[in-house]
Amino acid sequence: MGGQRQLGDFLQTRRARLRPEDVGLPDYGERRRVPGLRREELALLAGVSSSYYTRLEQGQSVGASPEVLDAIGRALRLDESELRHLHDLAGSAKRGAVTRRPPAEHVDASTLELLAALGDVPxxxxxxxxxxxxxxPLGHALFAAHLDPDSPSSPADRPNLARLVFLDAHTRALYADWPAKARAVVRNLRMVAGRHPDDALLASLVGELSMRSPEFATMWADHSVRPCDSGVFEMHHPLVGTLTVTQQSLRPPGSEERLVVLATAAPGSSSQAALYLLAQATAAEVEAGSSAPAPNP
Incomplete structure (x- = not known):
């Protein structure tokens, strides 16, 4: 995904969102040809030379030290997630990553046990x-009841949450504020891309979504980053109606790649009642399926 180019684009978009008055610089009422701070102004704030910062933004210098990156991050007023992303991009640009196809992902037994223990929580x-x-079963019923419940078991058929959000009409209709959910997905995907610039499957996913969804392409070009740790979303479920859930992502012990995504509702709320109804319907469906007679040989 072009580490040097990604680094330069990220720096440029973060610089463009700052105005002189945001950082205490006078603008003297002058008209600017481009939005945001000039490169020389940003370099001044970061304590580096204008020529050095220009080379860094243009991808001609890839040896920035962690201290210099921290200084640039402070000048750009990056938050913790953005600063980590800056270091990831600078590291990948320096390494000159070679894109390769990673092995198929899998879920270990302990994570599956955790998932089973969360039976009443999607x-x-x-x-x-x-x-x-x-x-x-409840996670399938809430997020993607229109898909085959066994699809995650086959690497070739696994649903992809980013594809569902941008390309699947059912998932799009599921979220009352779809743009907010879509932005959360893109921001998280940006962070992952910064950490894994050599992932060919990830690059292919980004390319596919950019080609098939103009909305994804626009959001991706913004270079915003933020992990999907937690978010509150109103959902319009076709079976139980409108409910508001908090979606939280937890990282299992010893795992840097996998996340357990949970959906919970406020105790005593109508949303919690809706989840209870969905759980009852799901349990009844599972029981009916398990009690169905086996086909004749």
């Missing part, structure tokens, strides 16, 4: 590229 396990590696 939950799924997502991988590095937001592939659904596993889900419990």
């Amino acid at each position: 939950a799924l396990v997502s991988g590095r590229r937001s592939d659904v590696l596993a889900w419990n």
